[in-house]
Amino acid sequence: MTFPAPPPQPEMVRGPNTTGPxxxxxxxxxxxxxxxxxxxxxxxxxxxxxxxxxxxxxxxxxxxxxxxxxxxxxxxxxxxxxxxxxxxxxxxxxxxxxxxxxxxxxxxxxxxxxxxxxxxxxxxxxxxxxxxxxxxxxxxxxxxxxxxxxxxASRDQLVMLQNELDLASKIQLSILPTEFPTHELYQVHAHMEPARNVGGDFYDVIMLERDHIGVAVADVSDKGVPASLFMMSSRTLLKGTAIGGYGPGQLLADVNDLLYADNETTMFVTIFYAVYSPVTGEMNYANGGHNPPLIIHSDGSSDFLPQIGGVALGIADGLTYRQSSIFLQPGDTALLYTDGVTEAMNADSEEFGTDRLQAIFRERPPRSAQETNDLVFEAVHAFAGDVAQSDDITCLAISRAQK
Amino acid sequence: MDINTVRTGGVLVIKAEGRIDGSNSADFLGSIQAVIDDDDTGVVLDFGGIDYISSAGLRVILLLAKELRGTNTGFGICSLSSAVQEIFSISGFDQIITVSDTEEQAVKSLQ
The missing domain is CATH 3.40.50.2300 (Response regulator)
Incomplete structure (x- = not known):
């Protein structure tokens, strides 16, 4: 992991003499x-x-x-x-x-x-x-x-604070994996574009036992430094618990209780978590209040995963999370994403929406996990034009190899 | 954000319109807190006129729910538009907060 160099400190006006002589x-x-x-x-x-x-x-x-x-x-x-x-x-x-x-x-x-x-x-x-x-x-x-x-002096502090925010944003980006496992049976790729304020999206790709991999996409309900701290602790808890080998339902229940225990802020995080088994193509998943992923087939058609309930994490303790599973067919891609994609706005204040998301792939069935994400970002950028991005945009694609 | 209020048998019904997102969620919370009386036995948010709520807006609802629980005041939401209904259902908020189809049902459940 490499951290970016700290930003230059603003030049202090000579230490403010406020007491004399x-x-x-x-x-x-x-x-x-x-x-x-x-x-x-x-x-x-x-x-x-x-x-x-x-x-x-x-x-x-x-x-x-x-x-x-x-x-x-x-x-x-x-x-x-x-x-x-x-x-x-x-x-x-x-x-x-x-x-x-x-x-x-x-x-x-x-x-x-x-x-x-x-x-x-x-x-x-x-x-x-x-x-x-x-x-x-x-x-x-x-x-x-x-x-x-x-x-x-307070202006200088403000500049420093802004620099700290920028730094927090860089650290947040730098803890997300940018290199992904390569495997003959599947591909996985993820990307996040943060909005200007340090925010709350994250994704993770976690190597598990027996060649299984865990994939997660999450969205914290707020922005700023507190949200990014909440995001970091969510991610750490998720990763730590995932490595324990629990199923997705139990994992979200555990992470939820841990998050709730220390949560004074009424922040919450929505998490979709799945464990993918490369040999069978089975994806076991649970959903903590997150928008359901899109399953894209090799002909470009696509379906959203059915909603299986599940409350956003950090709101209440003792919750249970249903677990469900689907099988990816050869050539299928599961696209996990945050609502920064579907709620991106254009100049007419229209939302990108799920219909446009599905239309991308009807026009051009993606041939790889990375291409899936690239197509989404390309389409969202073209749609939004000059309108400033108000929310983090995150995509994670996992695709099963063609036979 | 403009809100309208009416009291029915001890239950305060608050109607709001438009979007609730990061740009007005703090205002929204403030104006709701300002109209709640100690005598109110329950508070209903009538969301018939709300067509979008962001996660910042959901946090406001969570805060209200916690505050009202602390003072033993009932809390419910009613008349969700289909878009807001979907947000409640995806985020699981409909499992945490009492959601009613109509204002009448919501008020009745708190009386």
């Missing part, structure tokens, strides 16, 4: 400002709320931003030599897109304030600096920054 870069060419800020902000500095770094102009600020990527906030003057605050604002996103800026402007200088806001400043304070107001403004800006980071 927050690192604040103050950009101003006035040398007096630095000691003033350290003095007036001494309490939040001592509390471990803020840490300050300083730069004299825009160019120095950009250099500091590049070398200290953990800076959360820039507080910048507008008029400075070499690079002014408005130019700095334009440059900041290219160095660190996820920080906030507060601009310091002259009182009433609405034009520069407007320009600064248009260039992405979050807020402004005016000179002469009111340190109480500066502190409020810093706190408010940081709160916004924290919310923004949390939003980014």
């Amino acid at each position: 927050y690192k604040i870069l103050v950009v101003d060419d006035e040398p007096d400002l630095q000691p003033l800020i350290l003095q007036r902000m001494r309490r939040p500095i001592r509390n471990g709320q803020y840490r300050f770094v300083f730069a004299q102009n825009g160019i120095e600020a950009l250099r500091t931003l590049a070398s200290e990527p953990d800076i959360d906030l820039v507080v910048s003057d507008i008029n400075m030599p070499q690079m002014d605050g408005l130019t700095l604002l334009e440059q900041i996103p290219s160095v660190n897109p996820n920080i906030r800026s507060i601009i310091i402007s002259a009182y009433g200088d609405m034009q520069n304030i407007r320009t600064a806001m248009n260039r992405g400043a979050f807020d402004f304070v005016t000179k002469p600096l009111d340190f109480k107001d500066l502190r409020h403004t810093i706190d408010r800006t940081l709160r916004n920054l924290v919310e923004w980071r949390e939003a980014l």
